[in-house]
Amino acid sequence: MRRVAVTGLGVVSGAGTGRERFWDALCAGRSGIRPMEIVDRSQFRFSQGAEVQGYDPLTYFDAKTADLLDRFAQFAVVSMREAVADAGLDWSLVNKARTAVVTGCCVGGQSTEDTGFVDLYIKQAGRVHPMTIPRVMANAGASRISVETGITGPVYTVSTACSSSSHAIGQAFHMVRHGVVEMALAGGSEAVFSTGFLKAWEALRVVSPDTCRPFSRDRKGMILGEGGAMLILEPLEAALARGAKVYAEIVGFGMTSDAHHITQPSTEGPASAMRQAMEDGGVTPEAVGYINAHGTGTAANDAVETRAIRQVFGAHADRLVVSSTKSMHGHALGAAGALEATATVLALQSGILPPTANYNEPDPECDLDVAPNQARRQRVRYALSNSFAFGGLNAVLAFRAKD
Amino acid sequence: MPENLIARLIGCVASTQHIAAEGIRAESTFEELGIDSLDGINILFALENEFKIQIPDNAAQHAKTIGDLAEGVRALILAQHPGSGTEAGNGASA
Numbered sequence: 001m002r003r004v005a006v007t008g009l010g011v012v013s014g015a016g017t018g019r020e021r022f023w024d025a026l027c028a029g030r031s032g033i034r035p036m037e038i039v040d041r042s043q044f045r046f047s048q049g050a051e052v053q054g055y056d057p058l059t060y061f062d063a064k065t066a067d068l069l070d071r072f073a074q075f076a077v078v079s080m081r082e083a084v085a086d087a088g089l090d091w092s093l094v095n096k097a098r099t100a101v102v103t104g105c106c107v108g109g110q111s112t113e114d115t116g117f118v119d120l121y122i123k124q125a126g127r128v129h130p131m132t133i134p135r136v137m138a139n140a141g142a143s144r145i146s147v148e149t150g151i152t153g154p155v156y157t158v159s160t161a162c163s164s165s166s167h168a169i170g171q172a173f174h175m176v177r178h179g180v181v182e183m184a185l186a187g188g189s190e191a192v193f194s195t196g197f198l199k200a201w202e203a204l205r206v207v208s209p210d211t212c213r214p215f216s217r218d219r220k221g222m223i224l225g226e227g228g229a230m231l232i233l234e235p236l237e238a239a240l241a242r243g244a245k246v247y248a249e250i251v252g253f254g255m256t257s258d259a260h261h262i263t264q265p266s267t268e269g270p271a272s273a274m275r276q277a278m279e280d281g282g283v284t285p286e287a288v289g290y291i292n293a294h295g296t297g298t299a300a301n302d303a304v305e306t307r308a309i310r311q312v313f314g315a316h317a318d319r320l321v322v323s324s325t326k327s328m329h330g331h332a333l334g335a336a337g338a339l340e341a342t343a344t345v346l347a348l349q350s351g352i353l354p355p356t357a358n359y360n361e362p363d364p365e366c367d368l369d370v371a372p373n374q375a376r377r378q379r380v381r382y383a384l385s386n387s388f389a390f391g392g393l394n395a396v397l398a399f400r401a402k403d
Numbered sequence: 404m405p406e407n408l409i410a411r412l413i414g415c416v417a418s419t420q421h422i423a424a425e426g427i428r429a430e431s432t433f434e435e436l437g438i439d440s441l442d443g444i445n446i447l448f449a450l451e452n453e454f455k456i457q458i459p460d461n462a463a464q465h466a467k468t469i470g471d472l473a474e475g476v477r478a479l480i481l482a483q484h485p486g487s488g489t490e491a492g493n494g495a496s497a
Binding site: 063129134 | 441
């Protein structure tokens with residue numbers, strides 16, 4: 001088994017685009033949650049979202065390519081380009097046939113679909129735009145990355161709701177570790193701000209009417225976000241041999257399912273996913289210093305996640321820092337795991353643990369150290385990134401600070 | 404071939420392809436213009452809008468040039484808007 005390094009990061013998010021802006025915002029506890037502007041917010045019972053600010057497709061794509069790609073697919077490509085540049089990859093030295101692209105995506109091109117349905121059902125156009133299918137498909141981002149880079153190895157998209165990109169990164173990690181591929185571009189993207197899709201979230205009554213306050217007693221629900229994040233994974237030895245900068249190592253991946261309920265979380269499924277991730281990476285619970293929580297800000301998730309962490313870590317749970325960066329980049333569904341893995345990697349590299357923003361008051365049901373509102377300057381050796389999806393699908397990644 | 408029809412057709416091609424209309428002539432082949440099969444589907448969609456016609460799935464299969472496309476469009480206008488001449492479908496792009 002090979003050790004696997006993270007050597008490049010790219011981010012598009014409501015908290016900032018570009019890994020440096022993203023990380024600056026997270027360390028400052030600066031939330032990207034604002035009044036929604038992409039949709040007419042007066043139509044909804046909630047008004048806030050973490051939209052990517054000032055995004056112009058023509059900054060990144062020629063007009064014809066932009067026509068082909070829904071916003072979510074563009075985010076995958078834009079974050080991939082930053083990650084590739086960050087890793088200092090020289091494509092002439094990369095074995096593209098043995099490189100993988102694995103992306104996570106929950107719902108694909110929702111705004112494209114919305115436009116098509118408006119044409120069809122409202123405007124009675126009798127037809128939709130012919131680019132609807134290529135724009136909507138959840139693998140559009142992964143496929144475009146393959147076309148743009150010339151990567152011909154395994155390229156696919158994982159869809160497990162809010163865990164999608166954690167599953168994607170975990171599978172890519174295992175492929176690199178076991179020598180199935182020599183390198184992987186892994187992460188995910190999502191663009192949630194379309195009227196029809198937001199109405200569906202509104203109907204579930206889980207979106208907060210104010211903001212996202214994970215683990216705070218006055219939390220009122222989640223806040224949706226959009227964006228993309230990609231990580232470059234390669235064998236540690238190869239990374240060191242080519243003189244690459246190593247952010248951290250990815251050491252473990254655990255995945256389980258609750259077999260319980262389509263929306264209600266369970267304690268057992270998340271707990272066993274955390275245990276598996278540590279076991280997979282040979283990590284003892286006492287070595288873990290930080291958990292980037294799933295931390296959606298719903299009443300149910302945060303209390304259940306707290307119980308799961310206590311069950312797994314016992315007394316050590318009180319020595320962990322557990323924060324939810326969703327309080328700043330929102331819940332970007334299929335992109336969430338990748339944004340949070342990126343935050344976790346940067347936390348290990350920088351020795352700064354990002355806070356839980358918008359935190360007001362302690363909740364006895366969420367009695368962990370959640371780094372309320374202030375980042376923590378603290379070096380940790382191991383960290384976990386938790387993702388727990390609707391449908392009871394859990395994915396946990398374990399990372400180790402660079403030696 | 405009415406010049407108006409050619410000009411409108413070239414306008415559709417230019418806008419869907421994001422290329423300048425000045426560079427497109429009746430003799431231009433799709434190959435010269437870098438138009439692939441997916442681009443072709445986009446262009447047919449724009450032409451259906453512009454001329455208020457319905458283009459059957461395989462109707463444009465053998466068209467190789469802008470002129471071929473214009474011939475096909477003219478025939479469809481005459482068939483689908485009889486009596487309106489080749490000026491049919493005017494204003495349809497609005």
